[in-house]
Amino acid sequence: MTRTDLDPKAAAPRRNPRPAMLALAGAAVALALTAGIVPRWQGHAVLQQRAQAAQTPIVSVVQPRAAAAAHDIILPADVRAYEDAAIHARVNGYLRHWYADIGTPVKAGQLLAEIDAPEVADQLRQARADEATAAANYQLASTTAKRWQDLQATNAVAQQETDQKVADMNAKAALLAAARSNTSRLAQLASYTQIRAPFDGVITARNVDTGALIDAGSAPGQGRELFHISAGTRxxxxxxxxxxxxxxxxxxxxxxxxxxxxxxxxxxxxxxxxxxxxxxxxxxxxxxxxxxxxxxxxxxxxxxxxxxxxxAEHAGLDLPANTLMFPAGGPTVAVVGPDNTLTIRHVALGRDFGTHVEVLDGLQASDRVVVNPGDGIVAGMTVRVAAPAKRDPA
CATH class of the missing domain: 2.40.30.170 (Efflux pump adaptor protein, beta barrel domain)
Known part of the structure; x- marks a missing residue:
């Protein structure tokens, strides 16, 4: 009896463990490679996607809206009195008294001040005396001429002498008219010693006091302004x-x-x-x-x-002003198409509302217009559209 017959384990063939160990080692290496290389491949792919996305510009867009048929414009304005006048003196003298101060409401013709001008009063009296003399001379010449005309009707005096008397009467009449005009002028000048309001209004300035020397005139270097009056109701x-x-x-x-x-x-x-x-x-x-x-x-x-x-008769589209570009060919805008590619369009501008403008031609209401287009914006460029920009109220 042999040993193999006695021991069953000894009769079975012996297995070699090396192939199993090699298989296990290969599996471990494969797992290691998979755990190290695959994430790197994935990271590289993500990096490429991010790099490609970074090369695609992100833009904000806005859609045009209908422009208002009417709009308000705000302009700086200057408010002035409906009637405004600087009051100067017409005669020389001293201010006797003033009756209206700054802020006083006055009526047309109301007395504002009085000027003491005795020279004008003396000239007026002299003129009236000259007028009386001229009137007496005319009366005498008129009576004489009438008598000579009656005598000439009976051929008692010569025609030449009668014509002389009539001519003398006419000359005296002219002198009387001149004397009356001079009296009227001086009377008008004397009335200017009373400073009166030319219209209803408010005194906005008073530049003189009692006793001040008053010079006539309004030109620079002549008389200063006495009062300033403004009509403030309108x-x-x-x-x-x-x-x-x-x-x-x-x-x-x-x-x-x-x-x-x-x-x-x-x-x-x-x-x-x-x-x-x-x-x-x-x-x-x-x-x-x-x-x-x-x-x-x-x-x-x-x-x-x-x-x-x-x-406006025909209102266009309303667009923010920061969407416009101004190349040499005229104003343009960048429009994002359905495939996110850019086109550059020329537009015709209408009314300028300040922060927004009216576009009369070149756009549709459904167009997506780029806001704040940069210098790198060119036609045919692919872009990514961000959230729509918010419009300010018109």
Whole structure:
């Protein structure tokens, strides 16, 4: 009996463990390679995607909307009194007394001050004496001429002598007329010693006191201004309207004013007249509006803002001003197509609203327009569209 017969384990063949160990080692290496290389491959792919995405610009877009048929323009305005005058003296003298101080409401013809001018009074008395002399001489010449005419009718005197008496009468009549005109002139000059208000208004300045020396005239270096008067119940408001909207301005156009001290209040006004011509320096039209003083709430000389409503016959599309580009060929915009590629379009501009403009041609309401296009924006570029930009209220 052999050993194999006695031991069953000894009769079975012996296995070699090396192939199993090699298989296990290969599997471990494969797992290691898979754990190391695959993530790197994935990371490289992600990096490539990110690099490609970084090369694609991100833009914000906005869609045009219908422009308003009418809009308000706000212009700085100058408020002035409807009537405003500087009052000067017409005669030399000393101020005897003044009767109206600054801020005093006065009526037309009301006495403001009196000037003491004795020289004018003496000249007036002399003129009246000269007038009386001229009247007496004319009366004598008239009587003499009538008598000589009666004598000449009976051929008692010569025609030549009668003509001389009639001519002397006419000369004396001319002298009387001159004397009366001189008296009237001096009487009018004497009336100027009383300074009176030319119209209803308010005294806005008083520059003299009792006893001050008064010089006649209003030219520089002559007489100083005695009083300044303004009519404050009705005011004139002046504004410069830009040329592009000047055609819409005309008498009767409704407007309103706002004041810095009361920005929440509107004061109605009406365009009364325009200059009828564009100022070649400012390229604007001067308009004048009438406005009530609102019981003194609007004062002459104040700064105000005038709001004018300007309409358009055919309103276009409204677009933010920061979407425009201005190359040499005219204004353009960048439009994002359905496939996210850019096209550059030329547009025709209409009204300028400040932060937004009116586009008359070149766009559709459904177009997506790039906001703040950079210098690198070119036609055919592929872009990514961010969230739509918010529009400010018009």
């Amino acid at each position: 005011l004139r408001v002046y504004a410069q309207v830009p040329q592009d909207v000047s055609a819409a301005m005309g008498p009767g156009t409704q407007a309103w004013l706002t004041l810095p001290q009361a920005p929440d209040k509107r004061y109605p006004a009406t365009v009364a007249r325009t200059a009828g011509a564009i100022d070649p320096v400012t390229r604007s039209l001067r308009v004048e509006l009438d406005v009530d003083s609102q019981d003194g709430r609007i004062l002459p000389g104040a700064y105000a803002q005038v709001h004018l409503e300007v309409g």
